[in-house]
Each structure stands twice: as C-alpha cells, then as structure tokens.
Amino acid sequence: MTRSLALPATRRTALAMLAAATMALTACSAATSGGTDSSNGEVVVAGTYPIDSIDPDGPQGGGTGPQMAEQQIFSRLVRTKPDGSLEGDLATSWKPDSTATQWTLTLRQGVKFSDGKTLTSADVVDSFKRFIDLKGTNAANFPGYTMTATSDNEVVLKASKPDAAVPRKLAVFFVLPAGVAPNDTAFFEHPVGTGPFKLEKFSPNEIALVPNPNYYGGAPKVKRVTIRKMPELASRLTALRTGEVDVAWGIPDDQLSQVESDSNLTVKTIQSSAVFTMWFNSSTPALRNAQVRRALWEAVDFPTIIKQLYPQTGSLSDSVVSPQTLGYVAQQPVKYDPAAAKAALTAAGFDFNTKLRLQFANAEFRQFNQAVVSDLEKIGVHVDLLEKEQAVFTKDLLALNWDINFQQLSNPMLDAANTIGRLYPCAAKRNGYCNPQLDKLLSEAGASSDEQERVKLYGEATQIIWQDAVGMFPMAVKYAYAWNKRLAGFSPDPNGLPDFSHLQVRS
Amino acid sequence: MSVLVDARSGQQVAARRAHATRRWLGRIPYVVLALYAVIGGVGPLLIDYDPVHVSLDDRLLRPGSHLSTGATAWFGTDGVGRDVLAQVVYGARTSVLIGVCTVAVSCLVGVAIGTVAGYFRGWPDMVLARGIDILLAFPAILLTIVIAGAFERSVLVVVVALSATAWISFARVTRSVALSIRERAWVDAARVLGVRPVSILLRHIVPFTAGPVVALATLEFALVVLAEAGLSFLGIGLPNSAVSWGQTIANGKQYLESAWWISALPGIALSLLIINIGILGDQLTARYGRGHLR
Numbered sequence: 110m111t112r113s114l115a116l117p118a119t120r121r122t123a124l125a126m127l128a129a130a131t132m133a134l135t136a137c138s139a140a141t142s143g144g145t146d147s148s149n150g151e152v153v154v155a156g157t158y159p160i161d162s163i164d165p166d167g168p169q170g171g172g173t174g175p176q177m178a179e180q181q182i183f184s185r186l187v188r189t190k191p192d193g194s195l196e197g198d199l200a201t202s203w204k205p206d207s208t209a210t211q212w213t214l215t216l217r218q219g220v221k222f223s224d225g226k227t228l229t230s231a232d233v234v235d236s237f238k239r240f241i242d243l244k245g246t247n248a249a250n251f252p253g254y255t256m257t258a259t260s261d262n263e264v265v266l267k268a269s270k271p272d273a274a275v276p277r278k279l280a281v282f283f284v285l286p287a288g289v290a291p292n293d294t295a296f297f298e299h300p301v302g303t304g305p306f307k308l309e310k311f312s313p314n315e316i317a318l319v320p321n322p323n324y325y326g327g328a329p330k331v332k333r334v335t336i337r338k339m340p341e342l343a344s345r346l347t348a349l350r351t352g353e354v355d356v357a358w359g360i361p362d363d364q365l366s367q368v369e370s371d372s373n374l375t376v377k378t379i380q381s382s383a384v385f386t387m388w389f390n391s392s393t394p395a396l397r398n399a400q401v402r403r404a405l406w407e408a409v410d411f412p413t414i415i416k417q418l419y420p421q422t423g424s425l426s427d428s429v430v431s432p433q434t435l436g437y438v439a440q441q442p443v444k445y446d447p448a449a450a451k452a453a454l455t456a457a458g459f460d461f462n463t464k465l466r467l468q469f470a471n472a473e474f475r476q477f478n479q480a481v482v483s484d485l486e487k488i489g490v491h492v493d494l495l496e497k498e499q500a501v502f503t504k505d506l507l508a509l510n511w512d513i514n515f516q517q518l519s520n521p522m523l524d525a526a527n528t529i530g531r532l533y534p535c536a537a538k539r540n541g542y543c544n545p546q547l548d549k550l551l552s553e554a555g556a557s558s559d560e561q562e563r564v565k566l567y568g569e570a571t572q573i574i575w576q577d578a579v580g581m582f583p584m585a586v587k588y589a590y591a592w593n594k595r596l597a598g599f600s601p602d603p604n605g606l607p608d609f610s611h612l613q614v615r616s
Numbered sequence: 617m618s619v620l621v622d623a624r625s626g627q628q629v630a631a632r633r634a635h636a637t638r639r640w641l642g643r644i645p646y647v648v649l650a651l652y653a654v655i656g657g658v659g660p661l662l663i664d665y666d667p668v669h670v671s672l673d674d675r676l677l678r679p680g681s682h683l684s685t686g687a688t689a690w691f692g693t694d695g696v697g698r699d700v701l702a703q704v705v706y707g708a709r710t711s712v713l714i715g716v717c718t719v720a721v722s723c724l725v726g727v728a729i730g731t732v733a734g735y736f737r738g739w740p741d742m743v744l745a746r747g748i749d750i751l752l753a754f755p756a757i758l759l760t761i762v763i764a765g766a767f768e769r770s771v772l773v774v775v776v777a778l779s780a781t782a783w784i785s786f787a788r789v790t791r792s793v794a795l796s797i798r799e800r801a802w803v804d805a806a807r808v809l810g811v812r813p814v815s816i817l818l819r820h821i822v823p824f825t826a827g828p829v830v831a832l833a834t835l836e837f838a839l840v841v842l843a844e845a846g847l848s849f850l851g852i853g854l855p856n857s858a859v860s861w862g863q864t865i866a867n868g869k870q871y872l873e874s875a876w877w878i879s880a881l882p883g884i885a886l887s888l889l890i891i892n893i894g895i896l897g898d899q900l901t902a903r904y905g906r907g908h909l910r
Contacts, residue, residue: 342870363676363695367873417672472851476670476696483670483696494856 150332150614152596155339155348155357157605160316163308164297165283166239171246176281176521177606178336181318183283183302186214186233187276191379191603193433193523195276199228199284199303209271209558216262221323222286224301230258235287237266243291247281250527271556273563274526277435281521305329305610314338318609330613349374349591358590358605361473362421368591375594378422378587379601382431383519385477387467388580390512392541395465400457402578406443408450409484411583418476419584426585429529429571433603435560436525438568440575451488461489468495469515470502478515509541517586521604525567530555533574542579645896652889656708665702667859672697676875692877694867700878704885706859711841711889714774718840719833722779726786727825731817733787734794745791748784756781757843764847769855774847778840789832790825797821827904834897838890845886861886 158174165171165179180188186200197203200214220228237256241248253269266275284303289296300308305326306318316336320328337354339345346364348354350371360368360376369376389402396402415423427439454461465485469478475496482492492513497505505511520528530551535543547570554566575582590601598611673684674697681689683699691701733744751759763777797803798821806816847853848862856863861882868878 343872361870363871363874413672417675479668479696480670480672483668486668496851496856 150330151335152331152333152356152609152612152614153335153337153354154609155345155354156316156336157340157345157357157359159313159338159340160336161313162297163300163311163316165285166243166245166248168245171281173605178316178318179283180304180606181306181334181609182300182304182308183285184220184304185281185283186279189277189280189521189523189604191600193382193435193603195280199233203276203279205273205275205558207558209273209275209556210268212266212268212275213259214264214266216264217325218262220303220325222301222303223307223321223323224286225323226286226301228284228303229261230264232287233264233284234258236285236289237264237282239285239289239291240282250278250281271558273555273558273560274522274524274530277522277524277526305608306334309333324610326610329610331609334609334612349593352593355593355596356590356599356607357592358588358601358607360589360591362419362423362589365421365589368589373594374591376589376591377601378589379603380431380433381519381586381588381603381605382434382521382523383517383586383588384426384429384431384582385584385586386429386516386518386580386582387481388514388516388540389578390509390514390541391543391579392509393465393512395460395463396512398457398459399577400453401459403443403576404450404453404457404459405485405490406578406581407446407453408488408490409481409581409583410445410447411581412445414477414480414484415584418480419586422587422589423584424587426582429574429582430520430525431585431603434520434523434525434528436529436554436564436567436571438564438571440571443578443581447484447488454488454490459490461491464491464493465512466493466495467513467515468497468502468505468511470497470499472496474515474517481515507539509538514540514580519586519604521606523603525563525571526555529567529570529574533570533579540579542577544573544577547573642899645892645899648888648892649896652708652712655705656712659705660709663699663702663705665699665706665859667698667857670696670698676871678875679877679881691881692875694864694878695871695875700864700881703859703864704861704882707861707864707882708885708889710854710858710860711844711886714771714778714844715837715841717775718778718782718844719837721775722782722836723786723829723833725779726783727790727822727829729783730787730790731794731821731825734791735798735813735817735821737795737798741791744787748787748791751781751784754781757846760843760847761850761852765852769852771854771858774844774853777847778843782836782840785832785836786829789828793825793828794821797824831897831900831904834893834900838893838897841886841893842890 156174156177158172160174160178162169162175163178163182165175165183169175170179185198187195187203188198190196197217199217199220201217203212203214205212216228216230216233222228234256241251241254254266256264256266258264268275286301298311302321303325305321305324306329307321308316309319310317314337318334318336320331322328339348339354342359342361342364345354345357346360346368349357349368352373365376368374389396389405391397391402412425415425425442427442428437430437467478467482478494482494485492506514506516518528531537532539533542534548534551535545550566550570550573554563554570557563557566588601588603588605590607592599595615597613597615599607600611601607671684674689674693675695677683677689677693677697679690679692681692683689683693689699689701691699691704694700694703729744733741759781760777763780764773767773803816803820806820844853845860845862845865848860849866851866853862854860864882865879865886868875868880871878
C-alpha cells in the first residue's frame with residue numbers, strides 16, 4: 110500500500126520539476142529575445158568585435174569595433190565612400206599648398222552638436238590636439254603635425270614633411286566638442302557629437318543609439334539602432350535567421366549558402382580593402398634569396414585553394430593592395446608550377462631540411478594556412494604551422510619571430526601610403542626586406558601631391574615588392590553582409606564599418 | 617506442494633538467468649576497451665593518415681562518399697578534406713597514450729607522497745596533507761589550463777599539466793591506507809626487527825595499496841582522456857601535428873548544421889570510451905575498493 114502511494118508521489122514531484130524547468134527555460138528565452146520587437150523602427154546589429162570604449166582618441170579607439178560606434182556619434186572632417194573616393198563630412202573642401210605640407214580645410218556652415226551648440230574651428234583644433242596628445246593607435250599617422258584655426262570656419266593642418274595622403278588619413282580623426290579632458294568618462298557616458306546618432310545606452314555587450322535631431326544631413330529615420338556584441342559566428346547566424354538581429358557580416362563561404370537560402374535575408378558581398386598578405390622574413394638565412402621566395406610562391410596552388418575555400422568571398426589578388434586603393438597597379442600573376450618551383454629551390458641551394466615557421470592568428474584562417482602548408486610539403490619544404498593568440502602573434506610579428514607571416518591586411522584609408530609606404534621601407538623593419546631603390550620610390554611617392562604621379566610611383570614600388578617576392582599576396586577579400594529584407598537603405602562597407610544613417614524599416 | 621516447488625524452481629531459473637545476463641553485461645566494458653586498444657594499436661598500421669596533407673577537392677564529403685583518390689571515406693571528410701575515420705583511429709591512439717602516461721605519472725607521484733605521509737605521520741604528514749588540501753581547494757581544470765596555456769603545446773606539457781592535479785586523489789587514498797596498515801602487527805614486527813623504513817614502505821605497505829589504486833586509476837584514466845580532449849578542443853592541448861579527438865571535434869564546430877559527422881563521430885567514440893571505463897571502474901571499486909581491504 111505504501112509502495113503504491115509512494116510511486117505517484119515521486120512521479121508527481123518529477124512532473125512538477127519538469128514543469129518548473131520548462132517554465133524557467135521559457136522565461137530565460139523570453140528575457141534574451143525581449144526588446145527586439147521588429148515592428149517599431151528598431152534595428153539590431155550583430156557586432157563582431159568588442160566595443161569597450163567609444164573614446165576615439167583613447168588606446169582602443171582605433172579598433173574596428175569602437176570605430177564603427179564612433180562614426181555614428183561623431184563626425185569626421187572627411188570620410189571615404191565605399192568605392193574608395195573621398196567625400197567631405199564636416200569639411201567641404203581641402204586644399205594643399207604647393208609642397209603638400211600645409212593643408213587648408215574649410216568647415217561646413219551651420220553644423221550643430223547634439224546639445225544645440227554650433228560647431229566652430231576651435232572645436233576641431235582642440236579635438237586634433239586631444240587626438241595627438243593621447244597617442245592612440247591612429248595618431249601615429251600624424252607625427253609632429255599641428256592644426257591651427259585661421260577663422261571660424263577654416264583650419265590649417267601643418268605636416269612635419271610633405272604628405273599628400275593627409276585627406277585620407279583624416280578619415281580616422283573624429284571631432285569632439287572643445288574642452289573634453291583626457292580621461293573624461295562622464296563625457297563619454299553622455300557624449301555630445303555632430304554625427305547622425307546620439308548615444309542612449311552604453312554597456313560592453315550592447316550599445317543603443319537614437320537619432321540626433323540636430324544632424325546636418327537630417328535625422329535618421331529609424332527609432333533606435335542597437336549594436337549587440339556577438340563574437341561567436343554560430344550565434345550571429347542563428348540570431349540573423351531568427352530575426353533577433355537585422356544585420357550581420359563576416360559570414361564565411363561555408364555558411365553563406367545557408368544564409369542565402371533564407372528568403373527573409375538579403376546577402377551581398379563587397380570588395381574590401383583587405384588582402385591576404387603572407388610576408389617572408391627576408392632576414393632569415395633560408396629566405397634571404399629572392400629566387401627562393403619566388404619559388405615558394407610558385408609552389409602553392411592558390412587558384413585552387415581560393416576556389417575551394419573562398420568561392421564567393423575571395424579572388425586571386427594581382428597587387429599588394431586592393432583594387433579600390435589609391436596606388437593600385439595590377440601585376441603579372443604568379444603561376445602555380447610545383448616542378449619549376451622545386452627546380453628553382455634546388456638551383457638556389459635551398460636546404461630542404463630547414464623547417465619554416467608559418468604564424469597566424471584567428472581560427473578562421475586555419476584552413477587556408479593548412480592548405481598552403483600542404484602544398485609546400487608536396488615539394489619537400491617543411492613548414493611548422495603556428496596558430497597564435499592575437500597578443501602573442503602581434504608581439505612575435507614585430508619581433509620578426511617567424512619565417513612566413515599570414516595576415517589579412519586591410520587599409521581603411523584606401524591609400525597605398527598606409528600599407529606600402531608604411532610597411533616596406535628599410536626603416537620599418539617589418540619583414541626583414543631592405544632595398545634602397547624601393548625606399549627612394551616610396552619617399553618620392555609620399556611627398557608628391559600629384560595623384561597620377563603617386564599612383565605611378567606606387568606602381569613601380571609594387572612591382573619591386575612583387576618581383577622580389579617580399580611576400581605572397583594571394584587573395585583579395587570580399588566581405589559578405591546579410592541583412593533582413595525589412596531594412597531599406599543599408600549599404601555594405603568595404604572596411605566593415607557600415608553607416609547606419611540611411612537605414613529605414615519597411616512596414 | 618509440487619506447485620510450490622515448481623514456482624520456486626522457476627524463480628531460481630529466472631534468478632540464475634538474470635545473474636548470467638548480468639555477468640555477460642559486466643563483460644561488455646572489457647570487450648569495448650579491448651576493441652579500443654586494438655584499434656589504437658593496430659589501426660594506424662592499416663590506415664594511412666598525415667594531418668599536414670589536405671585534399672581540398674574532397675572537403676566536407678558525407679560518410680560513405682568516394683574520394684578523388686578512389687577510396688571510400690566511411691566516416692566522411694572534414695573541412696579540408698581529411699578522412700574523419702583516420703582521425704578517430706589515430707585519435708584513439710593519442711588518447712590512450714596520454715591517458716596511460718598521465719595515470720602512470722600521477723600514480724607514481726601520488727602513491728609515493730601518500731604512503732610517506734601516512735606512514736611517517738608527524739610533520740611530513742602535516743606538510744603533505746595540508747598541501748594536498750590546498751591543491752584540492754583549487755579547481756583542477758583551471759590549474760591544468762593555466763599550466764598547459766603557459767607553455768608551448770606538446771605531449772609532454774599536456775601530460776605534466778594533467779598529472780599536476782591527477783596525483784592528488786592517489787595520494788589521498790594511499791595515505792589513508794598507509795595510516796591503517798602501519799598499525800598492523802606485521803608492520804610493528806618488521807619495525808622491531810630493525811627493517812629499514814624504506815623497505816617497510818615498499819614491502820609491507822605499498823602492496824596493500826594496489827587494490828584501491830587500480831580501481832582509482834581506471835576512473836582517473838577516463839577523466840584524463842576527457843580533460844585532454846577538452847584542452848585540445850580549447851586549442852591549448854596537443855600541437856596541430858598530433859591527432860586528437862578534441863581537435864577534430866573543435867574543427868567541426870562551425871559545421872554542426874551542414875556536416876555533423878566531423879564533430880559527432882569522434883564525439884561518440886570519446887563518449888563510448890569514457891562510459892565503458894566508468895563502468896569498469898565501478899566494477900573494480902566494488903571488488904577491490906577500500907571496503908574490501910580487510
């Protein structure tokens with residue numbers, strides 16, 4: 110009798126517990142999907158990179174994540190358009206003097222901050238001083254540069270040496286109101302800016318932006334844009350398909366077909382400024398000879414690797430920089446020929462017992478590098494594939510503690526000065542390569558104020574880098590963006606920094 | 617009466633049958649583990665696998681597909697076209713090897729420390745037992761991750777990192793055994809006869825720790841195999857040139873929807889091994905554990 114009673118009792122408890130668990134689970138899922146009602150003009154963006162700070166001049170300010178948020182809140186003097194050309198933001202015109210050391214910029218009239226105050230040249234000059242003084246990552250582009258106000262709506266930027274790339278470099282400089290202290294956390298909790306949005310809420314996992322009614326281009330038409338941190342690819346894609354987020358990007362090819370098959374989503378790939386760059390360490394004895402480096406490049410079947418791993422977002426690169434970058438000149442592609450490569454290596458006296466160290470960071474590039482190592486192994490070149498943590502990778506990269514280095518090198522300024530001009534002179538000491546002839550070309554290109562002339566000089570420089578195989582430049586990268594069909598006015602950005610000011614929600 | 621007898625004999629038959637079934641079921645873990653040992657030992661001789669060699673034309677093929685070389689990929693292929701079956705087979709060898717090495721090392725260290733602490737008591741016991749308590753208060757997996765993450769990836773580092781926490785349970789068990797054995801008459805007799813302490817430890821105490829230690833070793837083995845897979849999954853375990861179930865499972869993470877076999881099949885192999893070792897460990901504990909010592 111007691112037995113028969115006891116059994117239902119346990120069963121009842123079990124049922125009660127099951128019900129409680131179900132309720133708890135539903136409550137949890139309701140809590141996570143709450144606030145994303147899709148009907149009221151709100152847009153949710155899946156952020157790939159962390160946004161820990163929105164101080165554009167601080168140590169983290171130059172990262173891709175922070176920069177995406179900063180450009181919604183603060184305006185710049187000039188900005189790059191997706192096609193690579195420049196457009197005025199707060200500046201309406203910019204003119205160099207004859208030597209390109211002094212640049213005069215005219216400011217837009219009648220621009221108001223989000224608190225109603227009018228923008229003046231004093232704000233711009235003060236912001237530039239703060240930008241240089243705080244020594245953030247992007248300030249290194251302006252060594253010893255100074256800015257002065259000549260009138261209420263005109264500023265002059267004085268470079269320390271002739272610099273034709275100033276307008277493009279200014280695309281990473283954000284204008285704040287005058288008088289923001291170096292560590293003014295109170296200001297960045299409620300920032301005042303001239304951008305299309307105002308900050309409503311900031312937390313490390315979520316940033317909420319609302320339209321700035323004072324924006325000179327007219328207030329955006331959405332009610333709110335929320336940038337939600339989602340570093341995991343799988344969670345980004347799931348959220349995109351369930352409608353929890355409206356926009357996501359950085360979708361790998363293997364997952365692209367699933368996203369494309371979803372009828373609620375628009376998928377578009379856009380040519381980015383990024384190029385897969387695989388430097389050889391020319392200071393390593395085994396790789397000192399350009400013949401050896403060139404032969405290693407010949408030994409890898411990049412067309413097949415790209416076709417298999419990046420059928421939609423990759424294409425064979427034909428230059429050191431991407432096609433829309435100023436200074437791009439196409440080069441003769443390096444042909445895949447393992448037999449010739451092996452013969453060239455033997456002729457150059459390459460020691461097949463050496464083990465080369467190939468370093469890279471980020472698991473997303475693992476398959477590509479495994480394929481490269483596999484191809485090199487086929488002609489008898491042994492390579493140690495080293496996947497490193499980002500911080501360790503960067504430290505080793507600067508210390509030249511590698512033989513082959515893989516990087517996805519992007520160039521948000523879309524100017525060859527930022528990659529070729531910065532990374533390949535002898536003094537840069539970034540890849541062990543040193544060529545006085547290249548140095549001369551690069552300093553001439555940096556000083557010239559004539560765009561045609563610069564393209565020509567960078568083209569000649571590219572040819573030397575390409576012929577001497579300072580590195581392999583296998584692939585130009587496209588970024589895949591996917592967004593919900595209910596959004597209108599979204600345009601993908603080649604640098605992973607989309608502008609949200611033209612967004613609209615279809616009813 | 618005869619009805620009663622029949623009923624009783626019927627019950628006996630049923631009981632005997634149930635007993636026989638249980639005995640056969642009890643042998644399953646031995647069979648499965650033997651299978652793993654054979655696969656881990658002989659498999660790599662039959663199946664050729666080179667983790668460096670990739671075949672992009674054969675990537676993400678379903679189980680049973682034909683490869684470009686004409687062979688069949690019974691377990692499918694992974695994201696760069698490597699055979700998953702070969703990875704499971706080579707991974708079995710890695711897991712068993714690391715499990716055995718780690719358990720051997722931690723067993724040696726644990727038994728040595730445990731018996732010394734238990735036999736000598738006094739201040740050695742005080743120092744060692746408190747040290748063990750402090751280490752126990754530390755989350756084991758965290759300590760392992762810190763050690764494995766601090767050094768360059770290699771088999772030796774993984775074994776050391778896993779042994780760093782695995783010896784503790786051996787030390788605790790042997791210490792308690794030694795504490796009770798040292799009071800036994802034959803130990804007293806040996807001491808009175810002037811046998812050196814080291815000989816007493818080796819001849820009169822250590823042999824009695826064998827039962828519980830063997831039972832514990834099987835359980836630890838399962839935990840170690842699981843922890844190694846976990847470390848490799850996190851990317852701080854074995855180097856890329858080694859084949860590990862944890863790495864294969866991690867590689868398939870992004871293909872869970874489109875190519876389930878990359879993560880699922882090595883995952884099943886891992887779970888089967890762990891479950892069977894667990895059952896075997898329970899059986900051994902029931903037979904040779906602490907309770908059966910006296």
